[in-house]
Amino acid sequence: MRRLEPIAIKAAGLITPIGQDLDTFWSSLLTGASGISTIERFPVADLRVGRGGELKAFPRIDGWGRVPDCRATRLLISAADDLCKQASLRPPPLDGHRVAVVLGTALGGVEEGEKALGGDRRIRRLRGSLYDSPAHNLARWLGARGPVLTVSTACASGATAIGVGADLLRHGVADRVVAGGYDILCRFVMRGFDALRSLTREEVRPFDRRRSGLLLGEAAALVLLMRQDEAGPQRLGSLLGYGSAADGYHISAPDPEGRGLERAIAEAMRAAGIQARDIDFVSAHGTGTALNDRIETAVLKRALGSRAYKIPCNSIKAPMGHTMGAAATLEAIMCLLASRHGQIPGTLNLEEPDPECDLDYMQGGPRAARPGICLSTSLGFGGCNAALILEGGAC
Numbered sequence: 001m002r003r004l005e006p007i008a009i010k011a012a013g014l015i016t017p018i019g020q021d022l023d024t025f026w027s028s029l030l031t032g033a034s035g036i037s038t039i040e041r042f043p044v045a046d047l048r049v050g051r052g053g054e055l056k057a058f059p060r061i062d063g064w065g066r067v068p069d070c071r072a073t074r075l076l077i078s079a080a081d082d083l084c085k086q087a088s089l090r091p092p093p094l095d096g097h098r099v100a101v102v103l104g105t106a107l108g109g110v111e112e113g114e115k116a117l118g119g120d121r122r123i124r125r126l127r128g129s130l131y132d133s134p135a136h137n138l139a140r141w142l143g144a145r146g147p148v149l150t151v152s153t154a155c156a157s158g159a160t161a162i163g164v165g166a167d168l169l170r171h172g173v174a175d176r177v178v179a180g181g182y183d184i185l186c187r188f189v190m191r192g193f194d195a196l197r198s199l200t201r202e203e204v205r206p207f208d209r210r211r212s213g214l215l216l217g218e219a220a221a222l223v224l225l226m227r228q229d230e231a232g233p234q235r236l237g238s239l240l241g242y243g244s245a246a247d248g249y250h251i252s253a254p255d256p257e258g259r260g261l262e263r264a265i266a267e268a269m270r271a272a273g274i275q276a277r278d279i280d281f282v283s284a285h286g287t288g289t290a291l292n293d294r295i296e297t298a299v300l301k302r303a304l305g306s307r308a309y310k311i312p313c314n315s316i317k318a319p320m321g322h323t324m325g326a327a328a329t330l331e332a333i334m335c336l337l338a339s340r341h342g343q344i345p346g347t348l349n350l351e352e353p354d355p356e357c358d359l360d361y362m363q364g365g366p367r368a369a370r371p372g373i374c375l376s377t378s379l380g381f382g383g384c385n386a387a388l389i390l391e392g393g394a395c
Contacts, residue, residue: 003273006238007166008231009393012333013083014221015075017053017320021082025330026337028319029345030366035320036204036215042187049199052185053217053321067141071184072109072134077141079220080178087224095143100174102149102165103135104157104181105325106380111186134182146174153244154380155285157181158221158328159388163242165225175230182220183324189216196252198289205349206286206315207293207357214287217321221329237336237393240373241272247383254291258299260385261377265303272389274373276307279389281344281371283331284361285379286315287322292379297357300377312369314362318348328378332388335374339392342370 012022017035019025028035035053044050058074061067061081067074084090108131132150139148147168153160158181165179183189193199193216200213228238245267247260255261269275282304285296301308316334317323323330338344346365353363376388 004241004271005170006228006240007169008226008228008238009236009336010224010226010231011083011087012221012223012236013079013081013086014219014330014333015055015078015082016219016323016330017055017217020059020078022086026341029316029334030343032348032365033319035217039185041185044190047190047194049194049201052215053323054185055218068137070109070112070134070137072111072182073137075182075184075218075220076134076138079180079222080138080142083222083224094176094178097145098175099142099144100146100148100165100168100177101135101139101142101144102151102161102168102177102179104151104153104161105131105183106152106154106157107183107189107324108150109133110188111184114186114188142178144178153384153386154382155322155324155327156378156380156384156386157325159332159376159378159386160244162223162239162329162332162388163244163386166239166242169225169227177225178222179225180220180222180329181325183218183326185216185218200288203349204288204318204321206288206318206347207354207361208350209352209354211288211290211293213289214317215321217323219320219323219326219330221326221333223329223333235393237339238391239388240274240391241268241389243267243271243387245385247385249383252381254295254379255383256295258295260383261296261299261379262303264385264387265375265377268387268389274389276304278373279304279307279311279375281335281338281374282311282313283335283374283376284313284315285377286347287317293354294356296377296379297359300359308359312344312360312362312367314345314347316345328376328386331376332390335371335376335390336392339371339374342368344369344371
């Protein structure tokens with residue numbers, strides 16, 4: 001069985017509606033804290049649903065006044081500041097020509113375009129609306145002068161970015177890679193999901209028989225990737241395998257058979273050199289929509305066989321909303337924190353399991369367990385699918 005070189009995940013940093021640093025995020029997941037609220041940054045009275053995982057404030061960062069007035073950029077730099085603290089780095093923390101930045105996003109700097117069209121026609125607004133502008137802003141803050149890449153595979157983007165970043169290391173293109181994902185809440189995305197009737201007026205209830213849709217959130221999540229032999233003994237964990245596949249079924253609806261996701265899982269397992277029996281935990285995409293949760297359950301059963309019924313699975317989208325480009329990176333970080341701390345967060349708001357979603361989706365709060373090898377799955381619009389195989393590291 002083919003096995004790719006594992007890639008070390010040295011450290012991670014994030015900013016989310018339930019925590020603006022790694023420790024608070026983890027504590028909130030375990031206690032079931034919710035970051036869902038009425039959105040205040042822009043008008044929502046004309047929308048069917050005006051709630052989501054909105055950040056009400058940003059942490060104070062040295063030199064904040066020099067950061068571009070772009071919400072996506074400020075999300076990224078807040079997450080990068082947390083990453084630097086976790087890795088004991090000081091600005092410019094990763095100065096060098098062989099330091100790469102690879103980010104996944106569904107929207108990029110689209111809000112800057114909104115502002116430009118709304119009357120603020122300064123050229124920097126238009127420049128900031130480019131898909132890759134936030135990534136270049138982050139690279140400048142980091143001092144990273146290697147490749148700067150932005151990938152967009154919809155809500156699988158955060159996983160894609162980690163997979164591409166690992167490939168840069170394996171092929172000798174870079175020595176360090178900051179990879180991850182981000183997205184913000186803005187009227188453009190809210191109106192789009194509102195038109196699709198994807199948003200719920202109730203609580204997000206992944207895998208629950210009463211589930212009625214998702215809510216959106218904003219976040220940024222980053223990991224520092226290195227080659228195994230350069231990372232040292234202290235690291236958050238390792239990326240063992242990555243897989244990606246497209247359904248090409250519909251611009252927004254998932255493939256009813258989930259064939260792309262099944263291929264992505266199989267490819268990730270082949271790259272990691274593992275079999276279903278080796279997997280200890282599954283971080284599911286689990287959006288809380290009727291189709292997604294049912295399809296994902298069926299795919300996990302086919303991909304993992306009888307082992308699927310024995311593996312704890314969860315979804316962490318209920319407390320902070322679907323954070324789009326950041327979601328897969330947040331879920332990968334959660335897997336590694338579960339391994340480090342010996343606890344797996346439960347699936348918030350799962351109270352009446354759907355008989356068609358009959359895997360162990362962790363009803364009833366966190367569970368004491370120390371998963372070694374984890375599978376994290378992601379699905380996105382346009383038939384984008386990705387899967388990561390992760391392994392916990394030394395404390």
